[in-house]
Amino acid sequence: xxxxxxxxxxxxxxxxxxxxxxxxxxxxxxxxxxxxxxxxxxxxxxxxxxxxxxxxxxxxxxxxxxxxxxxxxxxxxxxxxxxxxxxxxxxxxxxxxxxxxxxxxxxxxxxxxxxxxxxxxxxxxxxxxxxxxxxxxxxxxxxxxxxxxxxxxxxxxxxxxxxxxxxxxxxxxxxxxxxxxxxxxxxxxxxxxxxxxxxxxxxxxxxxxxxxxxxxxxxxxxxxxxxxxxxxxxxxxxxxxxxxxxxxxxxxxxxxxxxxxxxxxxxxxxxxxxxxxxxxxxxxxxxxxxxxxxxxxxxxxxxxxxxxxxxxxxxxxxxxxxxxxxxxxxxxxxxxxxxxxxxxxxx
Amino acid sequence: xxxxxxxxxxxxxxxxxxxxxxxxxxxxxxxxxxxxxxxxxxxxxxxxxxxxxxxxxxxxxxxxxxxxxxxxxxxxxxxxxxxxxxxxxxxxxxxxxxxxxxxxxxxxxxxxxxxxxxxxxxxxxxxxxxxxxxxxxxxxxxxxxxxxxxxxxxxxxxxxxxxxxxxxxxxxxxxxxxxxxxxxxxxxxxxxxxxxxxxxxxxxxxxxxxxxxxxxxxxxxxx
Numbered sequence: 163x164x165x166x167x168x169x170x171x172x173x174x175x176x177x178x179x180x181x182x183x184x185x186x187x188x189x190x191x192x193x194x195x196x197x198x199x200x201x202x203x204x205x206x207x208x209x210x211x212x213x214x215x216x217x218x219x220x221x222x223x224x225x226x227x228x229x230x231x232x233x234x235x236x237x238x239x240x241x242x243x244x245x246x247x248x249x250x251x252x253x254x255x256x257x258x259x260x261x262x263x264x265x266x267x268x269x270x271x272x273x274x275x276x277x278x279x280x281x282x283x284x285x286x287x288x289x290x291x292x293x294x295x296x297x298x299x300x301x302x303x304x305x306x307x308x309x310x311x312x313x314x315x316x317x318x319x320x321x322x323x324x325x326x327x328x329x330x331x332x333x334x335x336x337x338x339x340x341x342x343x344x345x346x347x348x349x350x351x352x353x354x355x356x357x358x359x360x361x362x363x364x365x366x367x368x369x370x371x372x373x374x375x376x377x378x379x380x381x382x383x384x385x386x387x388x389x390x391x392x393x394x395x396x397x398x399x400x401x402x403x404x405x406x407x408x409x410x411x412x413x414x415x416x417x418x419x420x421x422x423x424x425x426x427x428x429x430x431x432x433x434x435x436x437x438x439x440x441x442x443x444x445x446x447x448x449x450x451x452x453x454x455x456x457x458x459x460x461x462x463x464x465x466x467x468x469x470x471x472x473x474x475x476x477x478x479x480x481x482x483x484x485x486x487x488x489x490x491x492x493x494x495x496x497x498x499x500x501x502x503x504x505x506x507x508x509x
Numbered sequence: 510x511x512x513x514x515x516x517x518x519x520x521x522x523x524x525x526x527x528x529x530x531x532x533x534x535x536x537x538x539x540x541x542x543x544x545x546x547x548x549x550x551x552x553x554x555x556x557x558x559x560x561x562x563x564x565x566x567x568x569x570x571x572x573x574x575x576x577x578x579x580x581x582x583x584x585x586x587x588x589x590x591x592x593x594x595x596x597x598x599x600x601x602x603x604x605x606x607x608x609x610x611x612x613x614x615x616x617x618x619x620x621x622x623x624x625x626x627x628x629x630x631x632x633x634x635x636x637x638x639x640x641x642x643x644x645x646x647x648x649x650x651x652x653x654x655x656x657x658x659x660x661x662x663x664x665x666x667x668x669x670x671x672x673x674x675x676x677x678x679x680x681x682x683x684x685x686x687x688x689x690x691x692x693x694x695x696x697x698x699x700x701x702x703x704x705x706x707x708x709x710x711x712x713x714x715x716x717x718x719x720x721x722x723x724x725x726x727x728x729x730x731x732x
Contacts, residue, residue: 209631233634234642240635246628250650259646263637300632307637 168215187359208233239309247288294325410473432479544622570676621655665718
């Protein structure tokens with residue numbers, strides 16, 4: 163468990179942060195720009211000596227009222243918006259800088275380089291790398307210290323779409339092969355839906371709520387469920403025949419399977435789910451799942467409402483018009499069929 | 510060139526070399542402190558370090574002479590340590606040059622340190638590098654162009670020193686008679702031929718030094 167409590171000022175912003183973050187998977191600090199997420203992350207890393215709070219990582223107290231462990235002793239890795247690679251060293255030198263200070267075995271470093279696909283870049287200078295390559299090297303360098311915790315401060319912010327995808331894929335590969343607890347700062351729902359397991363919503367320096375990604379994405383009281391791209395995320399098992407099996411049934415993926423069978427994360431956007439009272443057999447939509455209505459709330463868009471559906475153990479979101487909702491006489495507990503137009507393989 | 514002039518050139522180079530080495534050693538920590546915040550004394554220290562830029566060398570020389578002569582605190586300290594005062598000695602000249610050339614070492618170094626990217630230093634911290642480690646393995650290598658500029662400027666400026674030397678060193682051949690003093694004496698003696706030789710030498714040297722510190726040293730970063 164990572165326990166972080168911070169009360170202080172950073173410029174005009176009053177920080178009042180208090181969160182307990184599980185030490186597994188990826189936790190996202192999510193919120194609008196200027197909410198203080200980066201300051202909090204830098205404080206956790208030990209890079210904001212002027213901010214003092216309580217920080218405990220499992221059994222290690224890193225900061226309290228009496229003492230403060232400096233950044234270089236915390237064994238907390240960090241990747242910044244800018245890769246911050248050392249321009250006077252080549253890629254190998256950059257990674258060695260980290261490995262040497264943590265006595266990381268060469269085999270471990272080699273494995274990192276292979277996983278992140280940078281083994282061919284080792285002799286290059288940072289100036290010769292593309293944005294995505296530089297960020298992958300920065301990741302390898304941070305992990306070469308074998309950190310207890312990895313902090314990612316909007317690491318995709320300065321990348322174009324392709325490079326962003328490249329780095330996210332690298333991160334996912336890494337999480338599968340060499341799991342390390344990660345705290346990600348992001349203001350983009352797509353990044354969070356794809357990478358996070360746990361979510362801490364931050365606004366104006368304060369924690370709004372902290373819970374699993376799945377539950378917060380479908381919480382109608384939070385802004386996430388009302389975004390244009392609002393989506394439920396479910397954990398599924400990809401079969402050899404291109405089906406994603408989850409607690410509520412089986413989803414057929416469009417197009418040929420691009421991934422080997424195994425656990426996957428599937429995103430189902432609220433706008434891609436419609437509701438029928440009977441299982442239509444004459445519909446173009448092939449993914450039809452039995453579900454029951456949990457509740458109905460007003461959507462941020464006029465004339466629309468957000469229906470939460472229980473599908474097995476998972477909750478899906480459906481955004482439909484208020485008129486349809488009344489025509490179907492939907493209400494809590496009503497058994498329906500969720501028609502899912504498209505699903506996205508996230509990870 | 511006569512032997513006496515060769516000795517003068519050699520002494521000048523020796524003075525400049527000793528001053529440059531000592532001043533760089535002194536100014537590396539000072540400039541780093543100034544660049545990384547420096548606390549509440551920063552502005553005072555910066556102003557003091559810049560004083561030699563604006564004060565007439567005669568003023569510097571005058572105070573240095575008072576301090577170095579017997580009865581002055583530096584002079585008495587030297588007397589106690591080695592039974593000899595500092596005024597009109599090579600060691601005295603070195604101390605004078607340290608003061609005189611201080612800004613030419615401190616400010617290029619400070620600017621170089623200010624140019625070290627914040628992310629590189631932060632990254633180094635999270636990678637396990639402590640403050641000294643960061644200084645030697647990140648800040649210093651990334652400041653090499655500034656370090657070179659500081660060295661060249663300090664050296665050249667010390668070679669061109671005149672007023673302070675005149676005040677505290679006099680003109681003792683082999684001990685305190687440096688190039689600028691020799692030129693002054695040649696002119697005083699109406700020996701324009703000799704003055705020409707030495708002056709041309711200084712012009713050539715200074716020009717070369719400035720050429721070496723040309724702006725746009727960014728390319729050295731990746732050298």
